[in-house]
Amino acid sequence: MSAIITNILCVVGARPNFMKIAPIMRVFKRHETTLAATLLHTGQHYDAAMKKSFFDQLHIPEPDIDLGVGSGSHALQTAEIMRRFEPVLDDLKPTAVLVLGDVNSTISCALVAVKKGIPVIHVEAGLRSYDRGMPEEVNRVLTDQISDLLFTTERGAEANLLREGIAAERIHFVGNVMIDTLRYNLxxxxxxxxxxxxxxxxxxxxxxxxxxxxxxxxxxxxxxxxxxxxxxxxxxxxxxxxxxxxxxxxxxxxxxxxxxxxxxxxxxxxxxxxxxxxxxxxxxxxxxxxxxxxxxxxxxxxxxxxxxxxxxxxxxxxxxxxxxxxxxxxxxxxxxxxxxxxxxxxxxGGKQGRVPEYWDGRAAERIAEVIINWAQQR
The missing domain is CATH 3.40.50.2000 (Glycogen Phosphorylase B;)
Structure with a gap:
């Protein structure tokens, strides 16, 4: 059995993150000889009953760490997450911090990590509404700029990142982990x-x-x-x-x-x-x-x-x-x-549409494979 080579601190903060982390934690568990995952919940989503419901239904393990931040303005919430997250990094010294989507927890934890020289992995990178009036858009743009590995859900997201000066070798088109969760639970x-x-x-x-x-x-x-x-x-x-x-x-x-x-x-x-x-x-x-x-x-x-x-x-x-x-x-x-x-x-009957490329329920598997290869080359 090979030694664990990568310690990933996975961050969730709000309801959208729960659906995205479930397949990632499940796949990381299958790779536990090479990936060790610690789950941290910032507590940005402060409805305890809803959080418990989602964790139970999606078979997400209880967080190893819960910062218990709760509600507040964007500034107060962001600042409090950063303040409580920094000692965790000092204690755990993870190989990388994995953040998801575009909530306040995403940018808060990414900022603390990068300022401490810890690589940031962003799942669901490159999505753009081009509306800076949306707080989520600001979170997306800033997180992408400071991330070392950027996982995209669609090919158009890669084009957005390249236009913004992100190096191509940092971008990986893996598909949509939200759809992993949907297919797994349908x-x-x-x-x-x-x-x-x-x-x-x-x-x-x-x-x-x-x-x-x-x-x-x-x-x-x-x-x-x-x-x-x-x-x-x-x-x-x-x-x-x-x-x-x-x-x-x-x-x-x-x-x-x-x-x-x-x-x-x-x-x-x-x-x-x-x-x-x-x-x-x-x-x-x-x-x-x-x-x-x-x-x-x-x-x-x-x-x-x-x-x-x-x-x-x-x-x-x-x-x-x-x-x-x-x-x-x-x-x-x-x-x-x-x-x-x-x-x-x-x-x-409305638009028929089709299921996009790589929305096949295997995005988390591709993410794990890229992270293992990336860690081995560091």
């Missing part, structure tokens, strides 16, 4: 009719059994602006006359709906308001939906993998492959565009 997805049947109130489950749409909203540009949120909820109410809607409401969105006194727009027997759902519940809801209206980046990818029409309620996307090859249409928040796109989906 047979375990929870059927949605149980949710509909237990809804109670004025909800009529038979309406949903004939087909439904799924809604998610959480972007600040959509939910923190009273006019934008009212416009979107008004349009959802109108859409529900044609197709009943299931709406797992993000805590931030629920708070804004109450704060702006907009709850009456959702008081309909054809709109099922749900609390935040676990991964397997959401997978079941997505899999069986006729269409999905969302402002989530991850859901744009998952709908493309599932072949479900997706209507993105944003002005841009950092995942253009879901539009070019997949089932996604970006409509912004214009009611007429939303209405037209919904009509096309309900009329003709």
């Amino acid at each position: 047979d375990r997805a929870i059927e949605p009719m149980a949710l509909f049947s237990s809804a109670g109130g004025e909800i009529e489950p038979e309406n949903f059994s004939a087909g439904y749409g799924l809604v998610t909203l959480h972007r600040p540009s959509n939910v923190d602006n009273p006019a934008n949120l009212k416009c979107l909820l008004t349009e959802l109410r109108s859409i529900s006359d044609r197709l009943p809607l299931a709406f797992p409401v993000h805590p931030r969105t629920a708070q804004r709906i109450k704060e702006y006194a907009l709850e009456n727009l959702l008081n309909s027997p054809r709109i099922l308001r749900l609390p935040p759902q676990g991964y397997l519940e959401m997978l079941g809801l997505m899999r069986h939906a006729k269409l999905i209206l969302t402002d989530s980046g991850g859901i744009q990818e998952e709908t493309t993998a599932l072949g479900v029409p997706c209507i993105t309620l944003r002005e841009n996307t950092e995942r253009p492959i879901t539009v070019d090859e997949g089932t996604n249409t970006v409509v912004g928040t214009d009611p007429e565009k939303i209405r037209t796109c919904v009509g096309e989906v309900l009329g003709s």
Whole structure:
């Protein structure tokens, strides 16, 4: 048995990271004679019940370290993660720090690592919306600039990185670990009719059994602006006359709906308001939906993998492959565009699309192979 040659400190911080780390930890475990992985949770996602649900459902091992940072402004959260992360690096002295996606934990931990001379590995590198008004875009760009290994989900991401001066030998096209998780868990997805049947109130489950749409909203540009949120909820109410809607409401969105006194727009027997759902519940809801209206980046990818029409309620996307090859249409928040796109989906079934290259459930295996080769050459 060969000695362990690489000690990777894997960082997660928020819900999107959980789906991405699950297949990586699983594959690293298979390579434990050459890869040792330590899992650190910054606590950026501070809903303990949701975190436990995702870790349990996705069979992610309990974090070896939990920084317990919690909520706060972008500046406060970033600073607190950095402050608590530095002593961990001093103690563990890992070979490299692996970060995922574009949340505050990603850039915070990458910055601390690179300033200490520890290589940074960025999974899901090179995605660009070209909208610097999105905090995630700033996190993506900065993390890529200081990373030693950059793993991309689509070939267009490599082109973005090359334009920004990233050396080609640091970039590796491996596919999408989110889709690894989706494919691994598809047979375990929870059927949605149980949710509909237990809804109670004025909800009529038979309406949903004939087909439904799924809604998610959480972007600040959509939910923190009273006019934008009212416009979107008004349009959802109108859409529900044609197709009943299931709406797992993000805590931030629920708070804004109450704060702006907009709850009456959702008081309909054809709109099922749900609390935040676990991964397997959401997978079941997505899999069986006729269409999905969302402002989530991850859901744009998952709908493309599932072949479900997706209507993105944003002005841009950092995942253009879901539009070019997949089932996604970006409509912004214009009611007429939303209405037209919904009509096309309900009329003709919407975009068919195809599953992009390397979205085959083996991205984590490719990541492990590259890291092992990279470590051996250092």
